[in-house]
Amino acid sequence: TQLLEQSPQFLSIQEGENLTVYCNSSSVFSSLQWYRQEPGEGPVLLVTVVTGGEVKKLKRLTFQFGDARKDSSLHITAAQPGDTGLYLCAGENSNYQLIWGAGTKLIIKP
Amino acid sequence: DTAVSQTPKYLVTQMGNDKSIKCEQNLGHDTMYWYKQDSKKFLKIMFSYNNKELIINETVPNRFSPKSPDKAHLNLHINSLELGDSAVYFCASSPPLQPAANYGYTFGSGTRLTVV
Numbered sequence: 001t002q003l004l005e006q007s008p009q010f011l012s013i014q015e016g017e018n019l020t021v022y023c024n025s026s027s028v029f030s031s032l033q034w035y036r037q038e039p040g041e042g043p044v045l046l047v048t049v050v051t052g053g054e055v056k057k058l059k060r061l062t063f064q065f066g067d068a069r070k071d072s073s074l075h076i077t078a079a080q081p082g083d084t085g086l087y088l089c090a091g092e093n094s095n096y097q098l099i100w101g102a103g104t105k106l107i108i109k110p
Numbered sequence: 111d112t113a114v115s116q117t118p119k120y121l122v123t124q125m126g127n128d129k130s131i132k133c134e135q136n137l138g139h140d141t142m143y144w145y146k147q148d149s150k151k152f153l154k155i156m157f158s159y160n161n162k163e164l165i166i167n168e169t170v171p172n173r174f175s176p177k178s179p180d181k182a183h184l185n186l187h188i189n190s191l192e193l194g195d196s197a198v199y200f201c202a203s204s205p206p207l208q209p210a211a212n213y214g215y216t217f218g219s220g221t222r223l224t225v226v
Contacts, residue, residue: 033214042114042200042217043153086151097166098215100153 003027004091004101012107016078021087021104024071029091032065032072033098037086079108113137116201116218123191124226131186131221133201140206141165142184143215144176147198159184160206191225198222 004025013019023032031050035043047056049065049072056063060083062075076083086105090098116133123129135142143166144156157176158166164176173189184201201218 045214
């Protein structure tokens with residue numbers, strides 16, 4: 001069974017701090033997606049990483065796919081209250097299906 | 111606006127009742143999904159339809175029955191509701207099955223079902 005583990009489960013930090021959240025698996029994925037979900041809404045796609053070692057930047061967010069395509073990280077620089085939300089990673093398996101992690105709940109305090 | 115729309119947003123009902131949740135997408139996508147998100151925020155796929163044909167049917171009670179009248183609609187009917195069915199249900203859509211690198215899932219805003 002393919003599993004994606006996200007850590008930490010919960011993170012609360014002050015505005016302006018940096019943070020990194022992780023998405024790990026023992027399985028290889030064809031690609032990996034990161035979503036952000038705000039209260040009362042559905043997840044919204046942030047980025048897709050495909051190549052082992054790939055790094056993508058979205059303003060203050062930096063996403064990296066592990067060399068072996070088994071793990072990924074999301075680093076946020078100078079976090080802002082607007083970054084608050086549930087961050088979900090999802091890995092694509094060989095059947096084009098997404099395997100979801102349980103998410104990291106991030107709170108940025110002003 | 112192009113989107114995935116699901117109704118109702120909130121649904122409170124008594125145990126034993128039958129209820130339906132409707133989902134429509136105007137994105138021209140061929141594939142639609144129903145997900146259940148529990149209190150711990152874990153997203154679990156329930157069903158997937160590709161162009162009105164069921165392609166994923168995870169282990170869910172047969173009280174849950176999806177219906178896709180056309181590729182733009184995927185409704186979820188639940189019979190004999192139980193307390194454990196309380197959760198947020200999300201509808202999503204995507205282009206036809208292909209590498210996810212080419213697309214992302216588009217989610218509706220969810221239906222919060224509370225069974226009392």
